[in-house]
Amino acid sequence: MSFQVIRTAEAPLPVGPYNQAIVIPANSKLIYLAGQIPLNPHTGKVETGDITIQTERVLQNIKAVLTASGAEFKDVIKTTVFLADMADFAAMNAVYGQYFLDPAPARSCVQVARLPLNVAVEIECIVAV
Numbered sequence: 001m002s003f004q005v006i007r008t009a010e011a012p013l014p015v016g017p018y019n020q021a022i023v024i025p026a027n028s029k030l031i032y033l034a035g036q037i038p039l040n041p042h043t044g045k046v047e048t049g050d051i052t053i054q055t056e057r058v059l060q061n062i063k064a065v066l067t068a069s070g071a072e073f074k075d076v077i078k079t080t081v082f083l084a085d086m087a088d089f090a091a092m093n094a095v096y097g098q099y100f101l102d103p104a105p106a107r108s109c110v111q112v113a114r115l116p117l118n119v120a121v122e123i124e125c126i127v128a129v
Helices: 050-070 085-097
Strands: 004-006 021-023 029-037 076-081 108-112 121-128
Touching: 021 085, 029 050, 029 076, 050 121, 085 121
Parallel strands: 076 108
Antiparallel strands: 004 021, 029 121, 076 121
């Protein structure tokens, strides 16, 4: 999918692997991925470990849903990252940046009071193919 990246110096420039905005062609199909948590699909159990291990599992889960949808990481136009602790941002961001290459999608990241099964991270995506 070819989309247009929007970057302007009139707004704060991205401080990680994301862009300020993405414009998609009118003939695109949008896919909304539900938030993924670090639940191992083979064991049905939460991946234990630090934020890097949990983020890796979340992104592997997203990859599986993208593949099943006929899409790839390069087709993701927007993500929302939910963190149980914003202190985990840098470590999450390092793993995230290995999956979302330039041009990276637009992104929001927020700290929440609690996530399902008390996990440390959840990520949802909007995809255009």
